[in-house]
């Protein structure tokens with residue numbers, strides 16, 4: 001039997017979507033308002049889920065305090081109140097779309113979660129737009 005446990009987290013961050021190798025008009029056509037050269041912010045909502053067996057001794061899949069602290073240390077401390085393009089190394093050459101942010105979060109957390117458990121990242125960029133990545 002497997003069960004999924006989830007922890008919600010939150011960060012505010014600024015970004016700009018564009019490609020240096022594209023013209024201004026193509027960047028505007030593809031990325032619209034998200035190509036604003038002065039950046040813009042989002043209130044990102046993050047749901048990190050771990051799926052696995054319930055430990056017979058603790059009754060946990062993962063200690064939620066441990067998961068909370070991992071998310072705080074690895075994600076919130078790196079992303080919250082940051083300009084993703086300028087201040088977060090992973091996005092120096094990677095467009096900080098919701099898709100790419102979710103993959104970066106997954107890749108940061110995956111080595112820190114017991115390998116026998118599954119990891120899933122759900123990232124809301126707006127209340128209506130969200131992406132899911134599980135490797």
Ligand code: NI
Pocket residue numbers: 015034040042
């Ligand atoms: Ni945006």
